[in-house]
Amino acid sequence: MSYDKENIFAKILRGEIPCDKIYEDEYALAFKDIRPQAPSHALIIPKGAYVDINDFSKNATNEEVVGFNRAISMVADKLGISEDSGGNGYRVIANSGNDAHQEVPHLHFHLLAGRPLGPMVYPIKSES
Numbered sequence: 001m002s003y004d005k006e007n008i009f010a011k012i013l014r015g016e017i018p019c020d021k022i023y024e025d026e027y028a029l030a031f032k033d034i035r036p037q038a039p040s041h042a043l044i045i046p047k048g049a050y051v052d053i054n055d056f057s058k059n060a061t062n063e064e065v066v067g068f069n070r071a072i073s074m075v076a077d078k079l080g081i082s083e084d085s086g087g088n089g090y091r092v093i094a095n096s097g098n099d100a101h102q103e104v105p106h107l108h109f110h111l112l113a114g115r116p117l118g119p120m121v122y123p124i125k126s127e128s
Contacts, residue, residue, distance in 0.1 A: 002105075003049045009106035013047060023075045027067030030075040030111075039114025040081050040090070044072055050107040052096040072109060081113035091117050 004010070011017040012029070019031035022042055033041040046068045050056040056065070072092060073082065081087035090113035095102040 003051050003055075004105050005049070007104050007106050009043075009045050009104055009108060010049065013045070023071065023078055025067065025071060025074075027064055028071035030071065033110065037110075038112040038117065040079055040112065042075055042079065042111040044068075044075055044109045044111060046107055051105050052102060052107050053094050054096060056107045072111065075111060076113075079111075079113070081111075087113060089113065091120070 008017060012019045012031070019029075021029070021031050023030040023044075026047065028044055028046055030042050030044040033043050046056060046060070046064060048056075048060060048064055050060060056068075060068070076082035076087070076090055077085040079085075079087070081090045083089055090111055093110040093112065094107065
């Protein structure tokens with residue numbers, strides 16, 4: 001999958017589409033998800049044009065990788081969901097590719113919290 005400069009997150013980064021911003025620095029932008037799946041649901045995107053985690057891991061500079069990863073904890077602290085900030089914890093999810101149901105071809109992490117989230121994935125039932 002190649003990077004689509006017209007994807008919704010690219011437009012948000014360019015200021016063409018508004019977002020409910022939570023956090024921003026030189027490496028990342030975080031904003032509220034418009035279809036929240038938990039009481040607290042933020043999206044964190046790198047400012048660079050990366051399709052998914054594979055593209056980012058292979059092509060981002062070390063500075064971008066460190067800065068983006070630090071932004072995740074900054075957002076969790078700002079939202080008060082990290083244990084360090086008095087919360088009960090959170091889940092970080094990044095979908096990559098069709099089977100993972102990645103909807104936007106720009107790397108993005110979902111940060112979910114605010115209730116018990118249950119198991120990450122249910123076990124596959126064996127066919128015997």
